[in-house]
Amino acid sequence: MTDTSILPDGFWVRPAKIDDLEAVVRVQNAQELADFGQLLSDRESLKRLWQGHIFDLQADTWVVGAPDGRIVSYASVRGPGRVRLFANVWLFPEYTGHGIGSYLLRCAEKRALSWVGEAPMGARVTMGASWVGERNQRAQHLLECAGYEKIYSFAHMELELDRPSVSPPSDESIIIREFCSGDDEQAVYVADEESARDEQGHVPQTFEVWRQWHLSDTTLLFVAWDGSEAAGLVRGEAMGEQGWIWHLGVRPRWRRRGLGISLLQYIQREFARRGLRAMKLNVDMFSLTGAFRLYERAGMRTSFHYHTFEKELRAGQDTRV
Structure with a gap:
């Protein structure tokens, strides 16, 4: 000591x-x-x-x-x-x-x-x-x-959940559903790692390390599927009356098709359905994926900054x- x-x-x-x-x-x-x-x-x-x-x-x-x-x-x-x-x-x-x-x-x-x-x-x-x-x-x-x-x-961005709305994916071949334990792990791991490559500071993880850190609670983990391929995902958590988004990612091949907004609105609906009052997340101000601008377009507002x-x-x- x-x-x-x-x-x-x-x-x-x-x-x-x-x-x-x-x-x-x-x-x-x-x-x-x-x-x-x-x-x-x-x-x-x-x-x-x-x-x-x-x-x-x-x-x-x-x-x-x-x-x-x-x-x-x-x-x-x-x-x-x-x-x-x-x-x-x-x-x-x-x-x-x-x-x-x-x-x-x-x-x-x-x-x-x-x-x-x-x-x-x-x-x-x-x-x-x-x-x-x-x-x-x-x-x-x-x-x-x-x-x-x-x-x-x-x-740190927030959105009050008094008027939740959900839009279907712009590509009708995409289906968003809950994570299915025992079936989805490997496909979601591939999607999560690939979608995170553009995040500053991302360190590639082995499947075992990734599973330990990201699958301890899959209650609010939703995956966008294009056939048998996971095209993107959003992972959140309910904390008191707040719904937190810990990660939202779309693989490069599926970007610019409205999937990021669709995933965001999907989990927004789930938070509202559970009676939560606000949706919150933290985003890199200079994200290479333009995530900050996406959240602004979705109506989220910045309440403070941190480093x-x-x-x-x-x-x-x-x-x-």
Whole structure:
């Protein structure tokens, strides 16, 4: 463990426990309100992450507590593919300026460095810090001082679901339906990987890694089929009264045929049918696929911006697109 002597007197650190769920969500929500003006995290989503088989709660998380026992900060690190690693640090705003964020970032980096040897031979390995709010200039300065560089800027977009509408695919040969476990995995994997190649920073994944990260919950996974080929997909999640879209992708051969809008409107209808009040997503402002413009045409509006910072842990060939 990183030296705790840099923390304020009486403060302590340990791995998160399942009993910390409520306290950690309070920390996340406090920073979200300060940085973004709204709540984004919820208990059930965090619980699913912590209980997932690809996440080691004991080794991949940290909570910092005040002398009165209250948890005031939380951090986690994850490393899909062991090539592009990510850390997140949350902190009650009133505790900024005490070295807690810097301390947790170093804890996350130390854990990430232990994964570097698992990356493919010769591959470049990076450490990213995501969800850094545009408002949070202190966090941006901290990352820059620690050797991180701003590499991506995202827009958080929303649409109220008071007037849902659905248009059928412009190509009548396309059928959109729910993901069918046991039958669709391989075809959807091929479609997901191919559609994501144009996304900045995408790291190709093996089928096994992809399945672990993307098929843990297929409740709101919908696939567009052209005969036996998966032409595109959209994957979402219900969080409280909000419907989140985690990924929408169309394979190059099927683009410019209205399929992206059709997939978006399809999941919009599903969210509305479940009684959700808003549809939300995050999109790269400079996406090569023009995704930001597509969502604007669909009536979605930007509510805030945030950034991803990155630091190189091992030089090598960049496996990202």
